[in-house]
Amino acid sequence: MSVVGVGRSIARMPGAIAPRLHWSVLLPLAGPLAFLALWWAVSASHVVRAVLLPSPFETLGYLGTAFVHGTLGADTLVTLTRTLLSFGIGALLGVPLGVAFGSNERLYRSVEFLIDFFRSTPASALIPLFILFFGITDINKIAIAGFSVFLIVMFNSAYGVMNARKARILAARVMGASRFQVFRDVLIFESLPQTFVGLRNGISTALVIVVVAEMFIGSDQGLGHRIIEGEQILHVTDMYASILVAGLLGYALNVLFMIADKRLIHWNGK
Amino acid sequence: MIAPSAVTPLPEQDDAFIRVRGLDKSFAGQPVYQNFALDVPRGKFTTIFGPNGCGKSTLINMMSGLIPFDAGTVEIGGRDFRSAKIGYVFQNYRDSLFPWMRALENIEYPLRVRGIPRKEQVARVEQLLARFEITLDLKRYTYEMSGGQQQLVAILRALAADPEVLFLDEPFSALDYEMTLYVRDRLQAVFLETGLTTVLVSHDLEEAVYLADRIVLLSKRPTRVVETIAYETPRPRTAEILADGRFVATKQHALDLFRAEMRR
Numbered sequence: 001m002s003v004v005g006v007g008r009s010i011a012r013m014p015g016a017i018a019p020r021l022h023w024s025v026l027l028p029l030a031g032p033l034a035f036l037a038l039w040w041a042v043s044a045s046h047v048v049r050a051v052l053l054p055s056p057f058e059t060l061g062y063l064g065t066a067f068v069h070g071t072l073g074a075d076t077l078v079t080l081t082r083t084l085l086s087f088g089i090g091a092l093l094g095v096p097l098g099v100a101f102g103s104n105e106r107l108y109r110s111v112e113f114l115i116d117f118f119r120s121t122p123a124s125a126l127i128p129l130f131i132l133f134f135g136i137t138d139i140n141k142i143a144i145a146g147f148s149v150f151l152i153v154m155f156n157s158a159y160g161v162m163n164a165r166k167a168r169i170l171a172a173r174v175m176g177a178s179r180f181q182v183f184r185d186v187l188i189f190e191s192l193p194q195t196f197v198g199l200r201n202g203i204s205t206a207l208v209i210v211v212v213a214e215m216f217i218g219s220d221q222g223l224g225h226r227i228i229e230g231e232q233i234l235h236v237t238d239m240y241a242s243i244l245v246a247g248l249l250g251y252a253l254n255v256l257f258m259i260a261d262k263r264l265i266h267w268n269g270k
Numbered sequence: 271m272i273a274p275s276a277v278t279p280l281p282e283q284d285d286a287f288i289r290v291r292g293l294d295k296s297f298a299g300q301p302v303y304q305n306f307a308l309d310v311p312r313g314k315f316t317t318i319f320g321p322n323g324c325g326k327s328t329l330i331n332m333m334s335g336l337i338p339f340d341a342g343t344v345e346i347g348g349r350d351f352r353s354a355k356i357g358y359v360f361q362n363y364r365d366s367l368f369p370w371m372r373a374l375e376n377i378e379y380p381l382r383v384r385g386i387p388r389k390e391q392v393a394r395v396e397q398l399l400a401r402f403e404i405t406l407d408l409k410r411y412t413y414e415m416s417g418g419q420q421q422l423v424a425i426l427r428a429l430a431a432d433p434e435v436l437f438l439d440e441p442f443s444a445l446d447y448e449m450t451l452y453v454r455d456r457l458q459a460v461f462l463e464t465g466l467t468t469v470l471v472s473h474d475l476e477e478a479v480y481l482a483d484r485i486v487l488l489s490k491r492p493t494r495v496v497e498t499i500a501y502e503t504p505r506p507r508t509a510e511i512l513a514d515g516r517f518v519a520t521k522q523h524a525l526d527l528f529r530a531e532m533r534r
Binding site: 170 | 367
C-alpha cells in the first residue's frame with residue numbers, strides 16, 4: 001500500500017531484465033563515439049588542414065602523455081584550485097547573506113535591483129575593473145570568479161528562503177518555535193534545494209570565469225593560459241587537449257554536484 | 271420518519287473551553303466575521319461545517335494564532351489563546367510535515383522546540399506510540415509513506431507536546447477514500463483515549479456528523495453560527511451508524527439548515 005513499494009519494484013526492474021536489454025546500457029556512448037567519428041572523418045579527409053585540426057587519436061594520445069609526463073596535470077590542478085577557491089569564497093559569503101536577505105523580504109527588495117543588475121552584467125566586462133583593484137595577480141582571478149559565484153548563490157538562496165512553504169513555517173510556529181528556531185529548523189532546509197541550484201550554477205560559472213581570466217589576465221599557468229598559448233604558437237594539439245580537459249573538468253564538477261544534490265537534498269521533488 | 275425533536279439544538283454553554291467573543295475579521299475590506307461568538311465545550315469533539323468561503327478554516331486559524339484577527343478575544347482554558355498549547359493538523363500533510371526529517375523526528379519536533387531533554391523526548395514519544403498502538407515504521411522519511419500514514423504522523427506530531435486542544439483543518443481532504451477511513455478511525459481512537467478537546471473543520475457533512483459530539487453550522491458571510499447541533503451517539507462509532515436513525519435525522523436536520531442558509 002505504500003508508495004515506496006512501487007518505487008522499489010521499479011528500481012528492481014532493470015536488474016531483472018538486464019540480460020536481454022544489456023546493449024541499451026551502451027546507449028550513452030553512442031553520441032561521443034559519433035562525435036569522435038565525425039572529428040576523425042573531417043581531419044582524415046583534409047577538409048580542414050591538419051595544422052588546424054589534428055586527428056582525435058593524436059589529440060587523445062597527446063592528452064595522456066601531457067598529463068603523465070608534461071605539465072597538463074599541473075595546469076589542470078591550478079585551474080581546479082582557482083575554481084574551488086573562488087567557488088568556496090562566493091558560496092561561504094553568498095549562502096548566509098542570501099538566507100538573511102531572503103528571510104527579510106523588505107531588506108531583499110531594497111537590494112534586489114543591485115543584485116539583479118550585477119547578476120546580469122557579464123563578469124568579463126568587469127575584468128578590467130578588477131585588474132585596476134587587484135592587479136594582474138592570482139587574487140584577481142579568484143576575486144572576479146568569486147564575485148560572480150557570490151551573486152548567483154546569494155540570489156538563489158534568497159529566493160529559496162522567500163519561496164519556503166508557508167504551511168511549514170506555520171506548522172513550526174504553532175508548535176511553539178521561536179523566530180530563530182523557525183529559521184534554523186525550517187527556512188534553512190526549505191532554501192536548500194534552491195541553494196543547491198545556485199551552487200551548481202556557481203561552480204560552472206566559476207570555471208568559466210577562471211578560464212577566461214587565465215586567458216586574458218597575464219598568467220603563466222592554468223588551462224585558460226594553456227589554450228590561448230596553444231592557439232598563439234599554433235600548438236593546436238595542446239590546445240585541443242586542454243579544451244577537452246577543461247570540458248571534462250566542468251562535466252566532472254557538474255556530476256559531483258548532481259550526486260551531492262541527490263544525497264543531501266534527498267527530499268527534493270518528493 | 272423520525273421527529274425533528276430527536277435532534278437537540280443546544281442552549282448557551284457554561285463549560286466552554288474555548289470562548290470566542292466579538293471577533294472581527296475582514297479580507298481586503300470584505301468582512302468575513304463581524305462580532306462573532308462561539309463556545310467550544312471541553313473534552314468534546316466539535317466539527318465545523320458551513321458553505322464554501324464562509325471562513326471555516328479561517329476560524330480555526332484565528333483560534334490557533336496562525337492568522338491575526340482585527341478585533342475580539344479568543345480564550346482557551348480561561349486564558350488568552352496565545353499562551354495555550356495547541357495541536358494543529360493541516361489540510362495538506364505534504365506541505366506541513368518536514369521532509370528532511372524522519373517521521374519519528376517530525377513527531378519529536380514539538381518537544382525539541384520546547385527544549386525538553388532528549389531522553390524525555392524519546393520516552394514521551396514512545397509512550398504516545400504505545401498508547402495509540404502505532405506500528406508504522408517511523409524510521410522512514412515522510413515522503414516514503416502513503417498519504418494516510420503521513421497524515422497520521424501529522425496527527426501524532428500535533429499530539430506529542432500534550433496540547434490542550436487539537437485543531438484539524440480538513441485533514442482528510444487530500445486523502446483517498448480508503449485512507450480517509452483509516453485515518454478517521456485512528457483519530458476517533460485518539461479522541462476516545464485522550465478525551466482531548468477537538469475541533470475539526472470539514473466540508474463533508476456526513477463526516478462532520480459521524481465524528482462529532484457537536485456540529486457547529488456556520489452561515490454565509492458575514493459568518494455567524496446558524497446552530498450548534500448535538501450528536502451524542504456512543505463511541506467507537508463504526509460504519510453501521512451511517513444507517514442509524516439518529517445519525518440520519520441529525521444529518522438531515524443539518525442539511526435542511528444548510529439548504530435554508532444557501533437560499534437566503
